[in-house]
Amino acid sequence: MSHHSIASIRKDYKQHRLTEADVAKDPITQFTNWWQEALKSEIDEVNAMTLATASADGFPSARIVLLKGYDSNGFVFYTNYHSFKGQQLEENPRACIVFFWKELERQVRITGLIHKVSSEESDEYFHSRPEGSRIGAWTSPQSQVIENREQLEKKEKELKKAFEGKEIPRPLHWGGYCVKPLIVEFWQGRPSRLHDRIQYTMEDNGGWKIERLAP
Secondary structure, three states, X not given: OOHHHHXXXXXXXXXXXXXXXOOOOOHXXXXXHHHHHHHHOOXXXXXXXXXXXXXXXXXXXXXXXXXXXXXXXXXXXXXXXXXXXXXXXXXXXXXXXXXXXXXXXXXXXXXXXXXXXXXXHHHHHHOOOOHHHHHHXXXXXXXXXXXXXHHHHXXXXXXXXXXXXXXXXXXXXXXXXXXXEEEEEEEEOOHHHOOEEEEEEEOOOOOEEEEEOOO
């Protein structure tokens, strides 16, 4: 597709608005308000979010992961700690996550510090997963180069046999991360590209400063 034809793709946003008077005093409450509306809208994979990380030298990487929980402490997802994102987070424990709910013409961008959740929390979530997913966590050396798919399938078959009739324990290299927000931006699409952007920034006293950003 040519640059011209890509540049001609346009959409006007008219569904909602976002004003300083509308928003909650803290971003977690505001996120919950939008989250509930997104759930009611029956958006496919509403919990899908872009996770951006960077290595110590600043080299960035991004991918889609699934939100598995959130509260006042932050936003939680699970992965292989030995994966490429795990390596980057070990070097540079900062991250940005972005939700894009196009049906509601909304984005939420959350930037903050990241830490591993407790082993107890990781255990609890791991044991709630389907058996295939639990075996998959043992099967895949995530982000490493492998010879072919058959190699994975052979290992999966071997593990299924080894774990048959037994409880599948959580691998120590697999677990959760929590992104603790420092900056949260709520973006609402508006007509003529004059979008609403409300940003929360954590202050030294733990409160939140609320500001409008130009689109």
